[in-house]
Amino acid sequence: MSVTRWVSGSSGVQDGPWSARTLVGRLAPAARAALLRAGVRRTYRSGDVLMHEGLLETHVVVLENALAKVTALLPKGRHALIAIRVSGDLVGEMSALNNLPRSATVTACRPSTIRMIGRDSFRTFLRDHADAAIEVAGMVAERLRAANRRRVDFASYPAKVRIARALAEIGASHGHRTPEGIAVDLEITQSELATLCGTADITVHKALHDLREAKLIDTLYRGFIIRDPEALRTTAKLTPQ
Template sequence: MHRQERDGRAGAQGVAHSATGRGRAGRLPREAWTWPSASLLGGLPPAARDRLLTLGALTRYPTGRVLMRETEESTFVLILLDGAVKATGRTHDNREALLAVRMGGDLVGEFAAVDGRPRSATVTTCGPVTARVVTRGDFLDSMRHDELIAQAVNASIIAKLRVATTHRVDFTGCDAPTRLARVLYQIAMAYGESTGAGAVIRWPITQPELATLAGTAEPTVHKALRKLREAGVVSTGYRTFRVENLAELRQLAFGRR
């Protein structure tokens, strides 16, 4: 095992709230969690998913724990089983920019595992998180020897790159309220829990984070959110964000229902 991989994995496990089980002995029954079909775990056939979940150590993290830091040279991978994490990066003027959110069923840290380069983002838990911590060696071995897992991981990486490209294209020429509406709609569709005509997002997202995602100033986000709340399109609660009417939000975001 490379030194940077060993150090990185130790760092991830060292911040854990609790950790139990390694390898096959640490595997939880398949019915312990359910994952969206669009996620890595949700899209894998059961047998392939079970093989993937034999890797690494089952680990639990508390809220607000940094799991990976931007520019560090660790190469371990996290298979998220439950909870949400956010990926952030530093801008040229030293602001923290929210780059992505990952939920149970997603893979985190695979870029560094694949190319061996430093981390491109800082990853922090948005609430209690359960994951499997997998070394780079074990992760790459599983891809080399298991075609289904390799195909699923490659598809997951491509999907993330496509989302990033779409995000840039969608924002070209849009005003700030439209960009915010698109951000909220994308988050709700990818990570929200369906509730009638809307969706609820059960992890905290701040106005500064929304501002960085939408590429606009925080006061502008505050003003646009106020208008959305007054129109009954969104509402907020303790550690939750609710889209009351997805069709209306889609209309505001893309001009169609």
């Protein structure tokens, strides 16, 4: 399990840290404070939708103290899990930059506080803070790289390996240590996990059963626990940590 570095909110606009993996965590203190000041603070309950796929709206959202999942609608009413976003992440930047409808829905996974920033204010911020604009470009590039890697995984690995990879990577990015293992407190349905891995629901059900039988994971109502992270990474054909 990699160690996540945290950056404290020294600007006084927020009462907590952000992971250095996130956009807000990467910004210099002055740029961080300017970005958060540009937004209107709003709160949401778990299950509330922050952004709706298909709507023509151009504001961006900074997840100030939040956890959210990004999904896209598939035929027959299924939803594809695209990504998980955490405190410090930016969402909605594509519509703000290209003025096209939302490409996905963003839903709060727990009570969350966000900063909503209008398109003009966001663009002014990028013009005034060149280093921040470079970080935003880097963030978009990283998300494109992750999407490309997922396509390669679809062609390179069988379904069970792809499912193990998804669980291991979600655990590394969003899990926390407990006496039982690495706990992930995310309400991800088996159907959403299936779409993330490009497989059928029944295949996910069987793979999770096999991983439980091997004592690599335990599944919970709202998440899962990785009992043996290194063994799961071996199953996932990922390099040891």
